[in-house]
Structures are given as structure tokens and as C-alpha cells.
Amino acid sequence: MADARLRRVNKEIADCKNDKSSHINIELIDNSPFHLKGSFKGPEDTPYAGGHFDVDIVIPESYPFQPVKMKFLTKIYHPNVSSASGAICLDILKDAWSPVLTLKSTLISLQSLLCSPEPNDPQDAEVAKHYLTSKASFEETARYWTMVYAGGPGKTGSAAGQKQDEVAMAGLEKAHVDQFESLGFERGKVIDALRRLNYRGANVAKINDDRVVEELLK
Amino acid sequence: MSSDYENSDNEYFEDDDEIMDEDDGSASDMEVDGFDNGYKTIGNKRLKSYEVDYEPLSQKQIEDTMKNEIDYISGLCGVDADVASLLLRYFDWNREKLVDKYMDNADGVKTNAGVSPPEKPEPSTASSSQIESHTGPRRSTRRANSSEAQKQSKTKAIIERISPPVEEPYMCPICCDYNPTDTRSLACEHKFCSSCWSEYIKNKVRNEAEQWITCMAEDCNIAAPNQFVQDVLAEDPAVWNRFKELLVRHYVASNKNLKYCPYPSCTYTVSCPSASSKSSLTTIVPIVTCGASPTHKFCFGCNIDDDHRPVVCAAAKLWLQKCQDDSETANWIKTNTKECSKCQSTIEKNGGCNHMTCKKCKYEFCWVCMGPWSEHGTAWYSCNRYDEKASIEARDAQSRSRASLERYLHYYNRWANHEQSAKLSVELYAKTEKKMEEMQMTSVLTWIEVQFMKKALDEVSKCRMTLKWTYAMAYYLESGNEKELFEDNQRDLERAVEELSELIESPLDTDTITDLRQKVTDKTVYVQKRNEIVLEDTAQGFQDGRWKWNCSVDGFD
Ligand SMILES: [Zn+2]
Ligand SMILES: [Zn+2]
Ligand SMILES: [Zn+2]
Ligand SMILES: [Zn+2]
Ligand SMILES: [Zn+2]
Ligand SMILES: [Zn+2]
Numbered sequence: 001m002a003d004a005r006l007r008r009v010n011k012e013i014a015d016c017k018n019d020k021s022s023h024i025n026i027e028l029i030d031n032s033p034f035h036l037k038g039s040f041k042g043p044e045d046t047p048y049a050g051g052h053f054d055v056d057i058v059i060p061e062s063y064p065f066q067p068v069k070m071k072f073l074t075k076i077y078h079p080n081v082s083s084a085s086g087a088i089c090l091d092i093l094k095d096a097w098s099p100v101l102t103l104k105s106t107l108i109s110l111q112s113l114l115c116s117p118e119p120n121d122p123q124d125a126e127v128a129k130h131y132l133t134s135k136a137s138f139e140e141t142a143r144y145w146t147m148v149y150a151g152g153p154g155k156t157g158s159a160a161g162q163k164q165d166e167v168a169m170a171g172l173e174k175a176h177v178d179q180f181e182s183l184g185f186e187r188g189k190v191i192d193a194l195r196r197l198n199y200r201g202a203n204v205a206k207i208n209d210d211r212v213v214e215e216l217l218k
Numbered sequence: 219m220s221s222d223y224e225n226s227d228n229e230y231f232e233d234d235d236e237i238m239d240e241d242d243g244s245a246s247d248m249e250v251d252g253f254d255n256g257y258k259t260i261g262n263k264r265l266k267s268y269e270v271d272y273e274p275l276s277q278k279q280i281e282d283t284m285k286n287e288i289d290y291i292s293g294l295c296g297v298d299a300d301v302a303s304l305l306l307r308y309f310d311w312n313r314e315k316l317v318d319k320y321m322d323n324a325d326g327v328k329t330n331a332g333v334s335p336p337e338k339p340e341p342s343t344a345s346s347s348q349i350e351s352h353t354g355p356r357r358s359t360r361r362a363n364s365s366e367a368q369k370q371s372k373t374k375a376i377i378e379r380i381s382p383p384v385e386e387p388y389m390c391p392i393c394c395d396y397n398p399t400d401t402r403s404l405a406c407e408h409k410f411c412s413s414c415w416s417e418y419i420k421n422k423v424r425n426e427a428e429q430w431i432t433c434m435a436e437d438c439n440i441a442a443p444n445q446f447v448q449d450v451l452a453e454d455p456a457v458w459n460r461f462k463e464l465l466v467r468h469y470v471a472s473n474k475n476l477k478y479c480p481y482p483s484c485t486y487t488v489s490c491p492s493a494s495s496k497s498s499l500t501t502i503v504p505i506v507t508c509g510a511s512p513t514h515k516f517c518f519g520c521n522i523d524d525d526h527r528p529v530v531c532a533a534a535k536l537w538l539q540k541c542q543d544d545s546e547t548a549n550w551i552k553t554n555t556k557e558c559s560k561c562q563s564t565i566e567k568n569g570g571c572n573h574m575t576c577k578k579c580k581y582e583f584c585w586v587c588m589g590p591w592s593e594h595g596t597a598w599y600s601c602n603r604y605d606e607k608a609s610i611e612a613r614d615a616q617s618r619s620r621a622s623l624e625r626y627l628h629y630y631n632r633w634a635n636h637e638q639s640a641k642l643s644v645e646l647y648a649k650t651e652k653k654m655e656e657m658q659m660t661s662v663l664t665w666i667e668v669q670f671m672k673k674a675l676d677e678v679s680k681c682r683m684t685l686k687w688t689y690a691m692a693y694y695l696e697s698g699n700e701k702e703l704f705e706d707n708q709r710d711l712e713r714a715v716e717e718l719s720e721l722i723e724s725p726l727d728t729d730t731i732t733d734l735r736q737k738v739t740d741k742t743v744y745v746q747k748r749n750e751i752v753l754e755d756t757a758q759g760f761q762d763g764r765w766k767w768n769c770s771v772d773g774f775d
Binding site: 004005007008011062064065066098099100101 | 391392393394395413414417418421422425434435436
């Protein structure tokens with residue numbers, strides 16, 4: 001069966017190269033065809049538009065009878081992708097996998113996941129909370145990440161080389177962070193605590209300052 | 219025996235009630251022989267109040283029962299045995315539901331169950347193909363145009379299907395092999411090479427423990443009949459056997475009167491209708507043995523991998539969950555419990571004042587920042603803010619959780635101690651065996667006569683298990699007379715067990731060996747009696763509804 005796996009993967013790579021229309025790219029990372037890098041553009045009309053996303057691809061021993069392993073190499077702010085590790089929550093990468101699915105079709109599915117996040121089956125709970133609480137603020141953060149990490153366009157067009165703003169990265173308000181920082185807490189800790197508490201949008205009114213201090217004292 | 223459990227669930231429930239009724243009477247004198255439910259009771263012995271009636275069954279016995287079910291459906295629906303098997307499995311062996319639906323709409327059931335393709339079969343040739351069966355890039359129409367690709371990329375559900383056009387030379391779409399030696403397809407006629415089928419099924423069976431194997435084509439729900447699986451696995455008898463085991467496991471999992479032995483690679487099943495309802499688990503602790511080995515002891519009512527008598531499943535589960543959760547709380551408090559930065563003795567928190575003085579070395583420091591108090595004269599502001607409401611509340615919450623933690627630790631430490639001792643018993647058995655050999659050589663006692671040591675150790679291990687779980691029970695018992703009586707019994711058993719333990723481990727003296735033998739034997743009998751008392755009384759208490767919990771326990775009101 002080892003030959004079959006190699007034959008199949010080689011054919012998939014070749015087919016993907018020959019197909020210019022899908023704008024899905026697959027390339028070798030080292031000399032092995034079983035460790036690849038896939039990439040695609042962020043879909044239009046989403047916060048990921050203009051970004052270029054790289055995906056790490058590992059072909060397991062029993063491919064295609066077991067799903068291919070994929071994770072984002074490019075940092076991305078999305079409810080179904082871990083903001084820390086790039087791990088992806090997508091059914092076809094787990095039990096809904098079928099041996100007739102290909103690397104390309106799977107990457108296309110990933111691309112469409114960017115169009116339609118599923119916050120009720122999240123990989124990153126904090127990002128999902130953000131999405132559900134305030135979609136506008138979530139999208140702003142996602143756009144910001146796209147700009148900083150995926151080479152997407154900045155709001156003002158000048159942001160590409162700009163120093164990363166931790167507060168914007170976390171999707172928080174600078175005024176809120178300043179407020180608790182002024183009590184003497186470390187800025188990084190404040191950002192962490194507010195992120196955990198989902199201190200955003202309408203939630204701000206619901207969370208009293210004591211609760212925040214308690215979280216900060218943990 | 220097979221006829222006994224092709225009964226419907228309803229009949230089982232009647233049996234269940236019958237048992238409960240008798241239990242309510244005088245459980246310890248319960249005569250099992252009188253049951254008319256057809257279940258044999260092991261050794262036909264009388265059941266104690268902490269024992270349940272059950273029957274171990276081999277894989278063969280279950281397979282026979284399954285075959286009866288299949289034959290019945292096969293005859294009733296006029297389908298072959300493989301189809302009947304698929305239908306039953308599709309309905310999780312709920313025969314009544316299957317017959318009901320089948321009589322209503324046979325074709326619909328067959329389609330949904332993946333037995334036969336829908337009336338108007340999808341033409342297997344029409345599909346966009348990426349991995350193609352031709353060698354050169356001679357066809358340009360193969361791919362969707364870019365706008366379509368865009369549309370496609372927005373719909374997660376749209377996934378390419380790889381299947382070659384019919385007029386081309388055949389290529390297996392899974393392994394991309396041209397002209398494979400052998401191909402197979404299910405009723406849907408989606409063709410794949412035999413070697414891919416074999417790899418696919420092996421993977422499903424071995425890695426996913428799946429007995430329901432569908433066609434490899436995307437969105438095709440046609441299921442593989444047993445004969446197909448067997449043919450594909452002709453050269454892998456081990457995988458075929460595993461598949462048959464999975465069929466049995468699925469049947470067992472579908473019947474609440476049955477439970478598969480949880481021990482690794484064991485294929486026995488236990489039938490225990492009296493413990494099949496959730497409500498029965500408030501009055502009994504259904505510990506059973508599978509029949510393959512007396513060491514395969516498990517609880518029929520829950521997944522706890524232990525003989526958790528005398529405490530009922532729900533409370534035992536609650537306790538284990540608590541132990542898991544509180545290891546976190548304990549850790550949290552531990553990291554929040556500070557040591558004196560001078561002498562490392564642990565610091566007790568008291569009152570609201572942050573000015574602390576270590577009892578041991580008299581070091582004066584600030585509770586909040588752990589810095590020396592002397593420095594706070596100048597940098598006072600930076601610490602003062604912690605006297606605000608929030609931090610006081612935080613500290614109060616901490617001391618509250620500390621008090622409840624201490625209560626928990628009281629029970630937990632005793633629980634863990636018995637568990638630890640049980641874990642060490644392997645060593646103790648080895649040590650005792652050595653001792654027995656020694657006795658036999660240096661004293662007048664024969665090998666048979668020195669067995670009293672092993673018997674004593676068996677009893678100690680058994681009782682430690684009981685004791686361990688009595689602490690879980692006591693933790694949740696509401697204070698009062700009943701709890702006090704429970705703890706009296708617990709204390710008597712514990713004391714006796716510790717005394718017997720000590721006797722077993724005491725150094726050997728040839729002169730007093732007969733004396734020791736007498737003492738150990740007497741103590742063993744006593745310990746056994748104390749253990750019986752704890753188990754019997756607790757079980758009786760559950761049947762009488764005598765035990766009251768100090769929190770809400772699943773199933774009790
Ligand atoms: Zn093949
Ligand atoms: Zn099919
Ligand atoms: Zn067993
Ligand atoms: Zn149990
Ligand atoms: Zn000290
Ligand atoms: Zn201080």
C-alpha cells in the first residue's frame with residue numbers, strides 16, 4: 001500500500017500544479033511528498049480578504065484512509081482555528097473524512113471555512129466568544145491579524161510594517177486596558193484577563209470592576 | 219438460553235419490577251431459585267443484599283441470539299440474512315421500530331439504511347474529476363471555470379468527487395492505479411480496486427472500531443453487507459474476527475440489559491436486567507463478574523473501573539469527579555499559599571491585615587507582595603490598594619474554599635490511603651508468599667496450613683476496597699444519626715483491618731507461630747464479619763431509602 005500512497009500524493013500534487021483556476025498552491029517543504037505546504041488567498045468580502053494563508057500538511061501513514069493532518073502556519077483570528085497553535089476544527093479533517101477527498105478539495109474547504117465560521121463548534125473558545133458577542137469588533141480584530149500576519153491590506157494602507165498593537169490584536173479597547181493598568185497591574189496581564197473575561201461590547205457593562213480585579217489577582 | 223433474551227425490553231422491565239418487589243421484602247433472605255425469568259443465578263446460591271442477580275455470556279451465546287433476531291427479520295421482511303443484519307443494525311437492534319417502519323415504507327427504509335440505492339440512481343459518471351484517468355492534459359473542459367471555482371470555494375459542502383469517466387481506461391480513484399487486478403463495488407456500483415477496499419475496511423475496523431462500513435464514494439450511504447466484508451478480508455482473518463466482535467459489541471451496546479466486559483481483549487458479556495434502569499441504581503450497586511475470569515469484576519451500572527461497593531454509582535461518580543476537579547482547586551490554593559521568603563515555613567492567613575510576621579523566624583513582611591514590611595514605609599501606596607473591597611472579597615472566598623477544602627481533604631486522604639495500600643498489595647503478596655515458604659520450612663506447619671496468611675491478605679485487600687469507598691459515601695452523607703452509625707461501622711472495620719494488616723506484616727517468630735496462626739485466623743474471620751456488616755447494612759439502607767445526602771445526587775430526590 002505504500003506505493004499507492006506515494007502514487008496518489010504525487011498525482012494530487014501534479015494535478016494541483018496543472019490547475020491554475022483554483023488558486024490553491026501545494027508545495028514541498030522538504031524532500032518528502034508527505035510533508036507539504038498548502039496556501040490560498042483569503043476569500044473576498046471577509047476579514048481575511050487580501051491575506052495569504054499557509055497551511056502545514058502532513059500525509060499520515062494510512063492516507064487516504066485516514067484524514068490528512070492540517071494546521072495553519074499563518075496566524076489567523078477565527079473561531080475554528082486556534083489563535084495560538086493554528087489547529088483547525090473542521091469535520092472533514094476528522095470523522096467526516098472520506099478517502100475520495102483530496103488535498104486540494106480539503107484546502108478549498110478550509111478556504112470556505114473562512115467565509116462561514118462556526119462559532120458553536122469552536123477550536124478557540126475566546127475567539128468564538130468574541131465573535132458571538134460583537135461581530136463587528138471580531139471582524140476588526142480578524143482584519144488586523146490578516147494585515148499583520150497574512151500580509152493583508154491595512155486600514156490606512158501604511159500599517160504593514162507598523163509595530164504590533166497588543167490591544168488591537170486582542171480585540172480590546174485601549175481605554176479599558178489603560179484603566180486597569182493605571183491601578184498598577186502589568187499591561188500584559190490586563191490584556192490577558194480582559195480577553196479571558198470577553199471584556200468587549202455589551203459585556204463591558206455586565207462585568208463590574210471587582211470581577212476584573214479578582215481575575216487579575218488570580 | 220438464547221430464547222431468554224430475544225425478549226423485548228418491556229418484558230425485561232417486568233422482570234425488573236419483580237426483582238425490586240422481592241428486594242423490598244427481605245432482601246437478605248431472597249430466594250433466587252423462584253425466579254421465572256429464566257436467568258440462572260451463579261451457583262444457585264442465595265444472594266446477599268449487596269449482591270445482584272446476573273448472567274455471564276460468551277461471544278458465541280450473543281452471536282446465537284443475534285442470529286435468531288436476524289432470522290426473524292429475514293423471514294418477516296423477506297430479505298436475506300445480510301440485509302436483515304444491516305436493517306437491524308441501522309435501527310440499533312430495535313426490532314419493533316424496524317418492523318413498524320418497514321411495514322410502512324420498505325423502500326424508504328432500505329434506502330435510508332444504505333441497503334439499496336435510491337429509486338433513481340445517481341449516474342456515477344457525471345462528476346468533476348481532478349485525479350483523472352487520462353495521461354495527458356488533452357482535455358480542457360475538465361475543470362470548473364474560475365467563477366465557478368469561486369462559488370465552490372464559498373460552499374464548504376461542495377467537495378469534489380473523484381471518479382473517472384466511463385469511456386476512459388479504468389483508474390482506481392483512491393490509489394490512482396490503472397488497470398488494477400481486481401475491483402469491487404457495492405449496490406451503488408461505485409467501483410474501487412480490491413486492495414483499496416481492503417485497506418479501507420481494515421482501517422475502519424482496526425482504527426475506528428466501526429462495524430458500519432459505507433461506500434468510499436463521497437456522500438454515498440450504501441453499507442457493506444457482512445459477506446462483502448468477509449470477502450474483502452479473506453486474507454485477514456484477524457480483522458474479520460475483530461469485525462465480528464464489533465458486531466457483538468454493537469448489539470450489546472444497543473441492549474440495556476447487557477454490558478460488555480471492560481477488561482482488555484475480553485469478549486464476554488454480562489446480562490443484568492435488574493440493573494438496567496436508572497432508578498434501580500439508587501438501590502443497588504450491581505457489581506458483576508464476566509465469566510471469563512473471576513478477576514474481571516466491574517460495575518454494570520457505571521463505568522467506574524472498581525468494585526465501588528457500598529456506595530451507589532451516582533455518588534461514586536460524583537466523588538471521582540470531585541477528586542478530579544479539586545486537584546485543580548488544591549493546586550490553585552497551593553500556588554496561592556505562600557512560604558516565608560526567609561525560612562520557607564508555610565504562612566497561615568489570618569485577619570485582613572497585610573502586615574505579617576512569620577511565627578517561626580519573626581520575619582516581618584507584606585502579605586500581598588511578600589516583600590519586607592520595612593520597605594513599605596516609602597512604597598506604601600503600591601500595596602495599599604489591595605485593601606479595597608475586591609481583594610478582601612477575594613481573600614474571603616479563598617478562606618471559605620479553604621475550609622471546605624480541608625473537609626474534603628479529610629475524606630480524600632483516607633480514601634487515597636486505602637487506594638495506595640491496595641496498590642502496594644502486589645509487593646505485599648510477594649512478601650507474604652516468601653514468609654509462607656519460610657514458615658513451612660522452619661515450623662511444623664505444612665504448605666496447606668500456612669495458607670491462612672494468603673487468606674488474611676485477600677481479606678485485607680477486599681476490605682480496603684470497601685473502606686476506600688466508604689469515605690466517598692461518608693463525604694456525601696448528611697450529618698445525623700444515620701451517618702454516625704455508618705461511621706461507627708466504618709471505624710470498626712478500619713480498626714480491624716489495620717490490626718490484621720499489622721499481624722500479617724509482623725516479623726516471624728518460629729516459637730509463636732501456632733499462636734500467630736490462631737490470631738490471624740481469628741482476626742480474618744472477624745474482619746470478614748465487619749466487612750459484611752458494612753456492605754449489608756449500607757445496601758439495606760439504600761433499599762430502605764435510609765441514606766440522606768448532603769448535596770444533590772443524580773437519581774435521588
Ligand atoms: Zn485502489
Ligand atoms: Zn457508493
Ligand atoms: Zn471479562
Ligand atoms: Zn457503578
Ligand atoms: Zn520565616
Ligand atoms: Zn507589599
